[in-house]
Amino acid sequence: MTELIDRFGRKHTYLRISVTDRCNLRCLYCMPEEGMKFMEQDRLLSYSQIVEVAAAAVRLGMRKFRITGGEPLVRPGLEQLIAGIAALPGVDDISLTTNGLLLKQQAFKLKEAGLKRVNISLDTMDDVRFKFIARRGELKRVWEGIEAAVEAGLGPIKLNCVLLKGVNEDEIGRFLKLSMERPIHVRFIEYMPIGHDDAGWRSHYLPLSAVLEEARRLGYVLQQEEGPQGSGPSENWRIAGGVGSFGLIHPISEHFCKSCNRLRLTADGHIKPCLYWMDELSVRPALGSLEAMERLFLKAMDVKPENHEMAAVLAGTPLSHEPTERRMSQIGG
Template sequence: MQERLVDRFGRVHDYLRISVTDRCNLRCLYCMPEEGMEFADADTLLSYDHIVSVVEAAAEMGVTKLRITGGEPLVRPGLDGFIRRLKAIPGIKDIALTTNGILLAKQAEALKAAGLDRVNVSLDTLDPARFHLIARRGELKRVMEGIEAAARCGLSPIKLNCVLLKGINEDEIAKFLKLAYEQPLHVRFIEYMPIGHADDNWRNHYLPLSRVLEEAEREGYRLTKKADVRGNGPSDDWQMDGGTGSFGLIHPVSDHFCKSCNRLRLTADGSVKPCLYWVDELNVKDALEDRRALKHLLLRAMDVKLENHEMAEKLANEALSHVPTDRRMSQIGG
């Protein structure tokens, strides 16, 4: 019988998130510092050939769903050809992409033709000036053009990832709800996570997502739970009665979803991370030429994966049972 990716707590892992680069054309304030970020040398990153080898091993162990992340994945050349290769791997049924959207308009059609199924676009504000405040560079107009291009070529459903930041964009919750009501989009509100840092900036700008439901009630929306939003994530999804789209809440701090975790992460520089929050990583580079060794490493990831993260405890200044990662989100793969 083929070995499956099941951890010590009975969680079945069928989902792999693959970072193809730690580089990004934005500098979002919750993801990385504006200046001084050190990026991995190109020759230290996994080649597409090597990533395909890892995915082939994972697929033989039950992984069926992939998400391509970064950094910003669209800054790495040849992504459409890479996706075409992933799509041809037996057992892989679904490939998604998370992007900031800046380069999406030019690449959407080629990505769809290569086999990409759907896309998540990071969008934390609908205001051009505030976009520059949060992202520190780039233009909101290009992101919106990317979303339109994705819709035209059938990358569906389109999900918009909005990280809520207290005192910065919480006043736009109603605008995003209106967007989800009027258009066939799925807006996902995400809590600000202390990945690679848990400083005063995080504490000062963290906002629990109960605020979204309060705003929806204030705006007069009638909500019903929605269970059929296509995807692999832990979103708590809602439909607004009479609306075209929907919205979801991803609240890893205020209400973690670890008991249903089904994912592993592969970093651009070649490490498997069992959990986004904790420091544990397993380097795959020495196992790349040996399928059995790769599978053994993936099974080891199951053995070291902890039952849950402790972001809420960190927010409350309580002692943690393990060591958090010091890598930024862009270095891990969001």
């Protein structure tokens, strides 16, 4: 079997699939407060087309799939896509990244369709601050979604917390306490300049060394560990005696490109070899031909760069490639 191995020897087994660029929140690090011009619905790949792309990926050794957005749960009938991918021979894992607002209503049918686990975005545990960061929605509904995921067996449950200097770094201790008291994996994520490199990003960027510093200030004894299923590039820790754990995803301060094993499929049908760079390959010309789709994936291996150079953005030094103009919600996180 032909495998997806790039020029730098990295074997790719993981495809992140965005199903929409629409979202029911307007998080300040993801899109402008006024929103964006969203894709026309006829630009989106259909579920059957996405399954066709996934089938080619499986034939090339991809075993792990994650559904993303925008907010994937705003697209109707998502369980149909999950079931279609789950039916492909060789698929080991299907997961979902969501803001949790609609998860209470959908958790059980997604589990029945074949979804294994969820990552839920949660940047604050304060109601007022939630309104400031997300600009809409209710924190209560996110907690209801988390509880529904637990009841449906969509575990391990992971909470994705983007740390923003001057906004939520004072809650690091609360999230660490949560990881100690509940069987939840909290993942602290560095703010990335995807689709925008401006003074706002630079002023809010916070290296994740702040998390370990706060944990030690609080007197926690830390134990480094492998982490739960699907931890990927996360650096994983557990507070001694804790029920859950926490992880650090620091693409900028300690970027993890050397072990990257993923590609991305955008909602409008482009394979992105790297999250940060402009390079994209349209799957539409290959639809209807499994062999042509496989060739497209192999081409992605030829053009994938060695790293994303986001640290160079922070330092203000020249870049070797053209950064993407798409926002994170338009790519799929």
